Amino acid sequence: xxxxxxxxxxxxxxxxxxxxxxxxxxxxxxxxxxxxxxxxxxxxxxxxxxxxxxxxxxxxxxxxxxxxxxxxxxxxxxxxxxxxxxxxxxxxxxxxxxxxxxxxxxxxxxxxxxxxxxxxxxxxxxxxxxxxxxxxxxxxxxxxxxxxxxxxxxxxxxxxxxxxxxxxxxxxxxxxxxxxxxxxxxxxxxxxxxxxxxxxxxxxxxxxxxxxxxxxxxxxxxxxxxxxxxxxxxxxxxxxxxxxxxxxxxxxxxxxxxxxxxxxxxxxxxxxxxxxxxxxxxxxxxxxxxxxxxxxxxxxxxxxxxxxxxxxxxxxxxxxxxxxxxxxxxxxxxxxxxxxxxxxxxxxxxxxxxxxxxxx
Amino acid sequence: xxxxxxxxxxxxxxxxxxxxxxxxxxxxxxxxxxxxxxxxxxxxxxxxxxxxxxxxxxxxxxxxxxxxxxxxxxxxxxxxxxxxxxxxxxxxxxxxxxxxxxxxxxxxxxxxxxxxxxxxxxxxxxxxxxxxxxxxxxxxxxxxxxxxxxxxxxxxxxxxxxxxxxxxxxxxxxxxxxxxxxxxxxxxxxxxxxxxxxxxxxxxxxxxxxxxxxxxxxxxxxxxxxxxxxxxxxxxxxxxxxxxxxxxxxxxxxxxxxxxxxxxxxxxxxxxxxxxxxxxxxxxxxxxxxxxxxxxxxxxxxxxxxxxxxxxxxxxxxxxxxxxxxxxxxxxxxxxxxxxxxxxxxxxxxxxxxxxxxxxxxxxxxxxxxxxxxxxxxxxxxxxxxxxxx
Numbered sequence: 162x163x164x165x166x167x168x169x170x171x172x173x174x175x176x177x178x179x180x181x182x183x184x185x186x187x188x189x190x191x192x193x194x195x196x197x198x199x200x201x202x203x204x205x206x207x208x209x210x211x212x213x214x215x216x217x218x219x220x221x222x223x224x225x226x227x228x229x230x231x232x233x234x235x236x237x238x239x240x241x242x243x244x245x246x247x248x249x250x251x252x253x254x255x256x257x258x259x260x261x262x263x264x265x266x267x268x269x270x271x272x273x274x275x276x277x278x279x280x281x282x283x284x285x286x287x288x289x290x291x292x293x294x295x296x297x298x299x300x301x302x303x304x305x306x307x308x309x310x311x312x313x314x315x316x317x318x319x320x321x322x323x324x325x326x327x328x329x330x331x332x333x334x335x336x337x338x339x340x341x342x343x344x345x346x347x348x349x350x351x352x353x354x355x356x357x358x359x360x361x362x363x364x365x366x367x368x369x370x371x372x373x374x375x376x377x378x379x380x381x382x383x384x385x386x387x388x389x390x391x392x393x394x395x396x397x398x399x400x401x402x403x404x405x406x407x408x409x410x411x412x413x414x415x416x417x418x419x420x421x422x423x424x425x426x427x428x429x430x431x432x433x434x435x436x437x438x439x440x441x442x443x444x445x446x447x448x449x450x451x452x453x454x455x456x457x458x459x460x461x462x463x464x465x466x467x468x469x470x471x472x473x474x475x476x477x478x479x480x481x482x483x484x485x486x487x488x489x490x491x492x493x494x495x496x497x498x499x500x501x502x503x504x505x506x507x508x509x510x511x512x513x514x515x516x517x518x519x520x521x
Numbered sequence: 522x523x524x525x526x527x528x529x530x531x532x533x534x535x536x537x538x539x540x541x542x543x544x545x546x547x548x549x550x551x552x553x554x555x556x557x558x559x560x561x562x563x564x565x566x567x568x569x570x571x572x573x574x575x576x577x578x579x580x581x582x583x584x585x586x587x588x589x590x591x592x593x594x595x596x597x598x599x600x601x602x603x604x605x606x607x608x609x610x611x612x613x614x615x616x617x618x619x620x621x622x623x624x625x626x627x628x629x630x631x632x633x634x635x636x637x638x639x640x641x642x643x644x645x646x647x648x649x650x651x652x653x654x655x656x657x658x659x660x661x662x663x664x665x666x667x668x669x670x671x672x673x674x675x676x677x678x679x680x681x682x683x684x685x686x687x688x689x690x691x692x693x694x695x696x697x698x699x700x701x702x703x704x705x706x707x708x709x710x711x712x713x714x715x716x717x718x719x720x721x722x723x724x725x726x727x728x729x730x731x732x733x734x735x736x737x738x739x740x741x742x743x744x745x746x747x748x749x750x751x752x753x754x755x756x757x758x759x760x761x762x763x764x765x766x767x768x769x770x771x772x773x774x775x776x777x778x779x780x781x782x783x784x785x786x787x788x789x790x791x792x793x794x795x796x797x798x799x800x801x802x803x804x805x806x807x808x809x810x811x812x813x814x815x816x817x818x819x820x821x822x823x824x825x826x827x828x829x830x831x832x833x834x835x836x837x838x839x840x841x842x843x844x845x846x847x848x849x850x851x852x853x854x855x856x857x858x859x860x861x862x863x864x865x866x867x868x869x870x871x872x873x874x875x876x877x878x879x880x881x882x883x884x885x886x887x888x889x890x891x892x893x894x895x896x897x898x899x900x901x902x903x904x905x906x907x908x909x910x911x
Contacts, residue, residue: 246568281714283648284649285649285651286649287651288644290644305643308633309631323566323632325566326558326561328559330633331560331633420714424650424713427707428650428653431703435703438702443695446599449600452601
């Protein structure tokens with residue numbers, strides 16, 4: 162395999178174009194989506210939560226989920242860190258208080274779908290089963306779901322769960338923000354059930370103001386951070402806390418980039434590849450074909466030249482030989498004549514000598 | 522070799538056949554279990570680990586190792602390397618079988634496989650990289666099928682249809698390269714959405730480029746690896762051209778693989794530098810990352826180069842195996858080992874034995890179908906009626 166200049170240039174072109182895939186440029190990304198106007202949000206004031214699990218009970222009832230293994234009144238489940246499952250759309254976890262370094266007073270945090278403004282699950286779903294509704298809820302349509310579980314891979318909050326034990330109609334399961342109840346003018350189950358008003362429901366812009374005001378009024382009670390205001394581009398569940406979120410199981414390293422932007426660069430490369438690859442490949446094909454044609458022509462030319470040269474040489478040789486032969490023939494003729502003349506003279510001389518002798 | 526002599530004697534009870542038979546029976550029972558009791562009965566998948574071995578190995582490794590089809594046909598038909606023509610058919614066949622098995626395996630993994638056409642006929646989730654993967658894999662499987670049909674048509678003696686398909690070669694090759702570029706890279710891009718779950722040493726905005734470039738390496742190495750196996754078991758099926766061209770193919774592909782590996786190594790280092798992830802190299806994950814990068818990228822790059830310089834066919838073949846293992850390691854790292862690294866070890870995933878058996882079952886099915894086809898159809902030799910006619 163010889164590397165010619167042309168072929169090398171072809172490869173360089175291919176390598177250069179493929180780097181397009183790595184860029185994350187997106188012409189439309191200068192517009193920041195701040196969520197639907199008038200959409201709802203829920204504030205979880207972590208400092209008010211007492212870990213009574215009333216929200217879990219209400220959620221179970223409203224969503225008609227199967228009864229839990231241990232009754233909701235049993236608070237020993239708090240000894241383990243739990244996540245949302247197909248049977249529990251919301252869970253309360255207990256954490257050590259960073260201020261006292263012990264469980265008194267413990268910090269309780271409710272966990273459920275955060276209903277992102279630009280949801281990773283919706284962006285990842287290849288059959289559009291997830292939708293961000295104008296009311297704020299991220300809804301899921303099990304009637305189209307294929308069960309690829311890419312939504313679960315994509316979710317930065319580790320929320321969606323799957324009915325692995327259902328063979329014929331498994332569904333992705335997660336909090337619905339009680340979207341059907343919101344549409345009927347009712348409060349979400351957990352909000353209604355909370356005895357401590359640790360969860361408040363309202364328009365997202367009002368909820369944000371409430372959170373800001375509480376932080377402003379009680380700087381000794383709260384950290385100056387509304388979790389969910391910007392995390393992953395913003396969510397419809399918002400949290401305020403007296404201890405760092407990182408210490409109560411909420412990641413602070415997620416960044417503020419909405420999930421869809423993470424893949425927009427790769428998706429944007431698709432039409433570019435579709436448009437340019439055939440041109441590039443046909444070009445390389447044409448070059449390799451032409452190279453072959455040229456080399457064939459050059460070969461033919463070289464052969465023709467060689468033939469001509471050989472012929473010329475042969476001709477030259479032939480003429481040379483002919484001349485030599487002619488020369489030789491002439492020489493032969495000369496010598497023959499000379500010889501004949503000599504012989505004739507000799508004969509004549511001999512004859513004279515003979516005659517003279519006879520005359521004597 | 523023993524395989525060869527036994528197949529001449531028409532004995533079916535070879536060690537491989539017995540092994541394959543057992544795997545098929547176990548595979549059948551697990552299949553029944555999977556589709557009657559659900560994913561939970563046969564897998565260790567969980568809410569935190571929704572993708573396991575069937576995605577990490579069957580899908581990611583399957584697709585990248587089946588890249589030989591597009592790499593070889595591009596080299597021969599587009600780049601004009603006609604000396605490698607005899608390598609095209611086996612590569613296309615491996616590619617076709619590889620993709621067919623990937624789609625077959627997906628039926629085990631997704632919750633409701635009968636809905637797999639939904640993304641195309643019901644609602645198109647075009648914002649999803651998985652949609653792109655699905656669309657390209659479906660289209661490319663079709664392309665590979667058409668590219669493969671000349672062998673079947675020659676076997677069946679349908680001359681006119683065969684010649685018609687052969688005339689489409691260029692178009693199909695270009696289409697195949699476009700589709701392969703897209704879905705090979707998209708498989709890497711699938712993980713772009715989860716920067717918080719994939720270890721920073723493996724997460725990179727260049728993931729799609731890494732997957733595409735490494736798929737070329739995988740394709741070249743698989744052609745070499747598979748030709749080694751074919752030489753061992755099906756040498757009697759190979760014609761003079763195939764045998765004569767084989768050393769050239771081995772040296773040429775080895776050289777190309779060495780070059781692409783060098784490029785891949787460079788861009789991996791570039792990615793490391795751009796994300797400024799050097800400090801992770803001193804951690805446990807860093808050691809693992811270095812093992813992958815030095816042992817399975819830099820080393821084969823070097824060994825291929827030495828093999829080509831010394832015309833050492835044996836070394837090149839062993840290097841091909843090393844490279845293939847390296848690609849498998851890379852895909853498993855991204856999908857399983859470095860994925861969810863933030864979770865405590867008690868919540869991490871390890872495949873259930875039945876998941877492993879299903880993967881083995883699928884590989885065995887692939888080998889059996891491959892064997893059936895190369896012993897029946899003109900793959901490793903040219904059909905006498907069409908000699909030199911391409």
